[in-house]
Amino acid sequence: PAAKSKGLDLSITVAANVPEVLAGDQTRLNQVLTNLAGNAVKFTEQGKVEICVAAGGSASGGKREVTFTVTDTGIGVPDDKKDLLFRVFSQVDESHSRSYGGTGLGLAISKEIMELMGGTISFESEAGVGSSFSFTVPMEEAILKSDALSATESLSCETITSQEGxxxxxxxxxxxxxxxxxxxxxxxxxxxxxxxxxxxxxxxxxxxxxxxxxxxxxxxxxxxxxxxxxxxxxxxxxxxxxxxxxxxxxxxxxxxxxxxxxxxxxxxxxxxxxxxxxxxxxxxxxxxxxxxxxxx
Structure with a gap:
């Protein structure tokens, strides 16, 4: 809704090499992606915001590395502000403080979440041109439904009861x-x-x-x-x-x-x-x- 109200083109692309089903913490991934996309829209007055998802090679433990990238045509980050970007309540551009506000806790917490998940977060930006934020996290390909059903059937009543209430x-x-x-x-x-x-x-x-x-x-x-x-x-x-x-x-x-x-x-x-x-x-x-x- 925010992108539409500003007249921005918002696109989402999922690369062909991304598995159809991945197992991961949806809540945490959603928080990081929502924060990056929200900042992209907030700091972009015209142009577009693109979200791309791509799978990389194998990570440790048989997992696949999946990279989420959010690219915008917004105000960008000045070189002298880049080192401050992931600090709490950092201000991207003081001249835009009334219009945009700071990045708040979002980026700092996103960085901590990625580190706790064994992932990484990075960005490239040019003032007046735009920014590209990416985070890469190891994820597991979900087991087939037939395997999941078999695993469910093997659970004892005692196990199921202990997990409820x-x-x-x-x-x-x-x-x-x-x-x-x-x-x-x-x-x-x-x-x-x-x-x-x-x-x-x-x-x-x-x-x-x-x-x-x-x-x-x-x-x-x-x-x-x-x-x-x-x-x-x-x-x-x-x-x-x-x-x-x-x-x-x-x-x-x-x-x-x-x-x-x-x-x-x-x-x-x-x-x-x-x-x-x-x-x-x-x-x-x-x-x-x-x-x-x-x-x-």
Whole structure:
């Protein structure tokens, strides 16, 4: 509707090499694509906005890389503003501030979402000519319907029952970087988790002491108390009062010795940054299920 009201030509092209059905997180992809397309329309007064989808080669895990590109004939981005573009509330062109406004949280969160999904986002732009924003994300080709039916039939009644009507898990996300905290928290909320936030280890211990959490996602390098120290403090309190809250370490240091340090500090598991949200959801589900079954 916005493109039509401005008299812009809006076109969508899907390349022939794109599989007919792809498996991915529709909500997250839609947010990023909607943000890029919305900005393209907002910053274009005449001409066109084009959306193109193309598939690339194979990615890790047997996935296909799919690239979404949004191209416009808008105001473009001046060279001295390009480094600021993915920062929160960056202004593309101060002379257009009243007409257009800033790019807001959208681009910053889109970048975080792509990183969390194992994808990338980039752009090319020339002031007064237009811009082209692209994001590439690994996606799986969906299984055939017959295979899906077979998989569904193999589910036990117990499995189906356990997936319906269960309590929403309550998580504590401990992350000192505000952008990472916001982006990962948003993705976890979309995954149907209830989330509380702590910006450092000391705050995490305070919140854990007052609340009841099914699992803690703990960053390692933080001010005041780091992740190791916060975990040891929680485990010491548990020795006094009983109970065990699963703690999953989040760190960019993904070597074997780092994992051993996390486990030695009392953490239950380890996940490397940048966070793969699908792997994170799988790990959280496994740990919470083990806890509900009394397995530590």
């Amino acid at each position: 269960e309590r929403i898990p309550h998580l504590l996300l401990v992350e000192d970087d505000p952008h990472n905290r916001k982006a990962l928290g948003l993705l976890l909320k979309w995954a149907n988790y209830s989330i509380d936030f702590a910006e450092d280890g000391l705050k995490a211990v305070e919140m854990w002491d007052k609340g009841k959490y099914d699992l803690v996602l703990m960053d390692i390098q933080m001010p005041r108390l780091n992740g190791f120290e916060a975990t040891r403090a929680i485990r010491e309190k548990e020795r006094e009062r009983g109970g065990h809250t699963p703690i999953v370490a989040m760190t960019a240091h993904a070597f074997k010795e780092d994992e051993e340090k996390c486990l030695a500090a009392g953490m239950d598991a380890f996940i490397a940054k940048p966070i793969d949200i699908d792997k994170c959801k799988l790990l959280i589900g496994q740990i919470i299920k083990q806890k509900s079954c009394g397995v530590n």
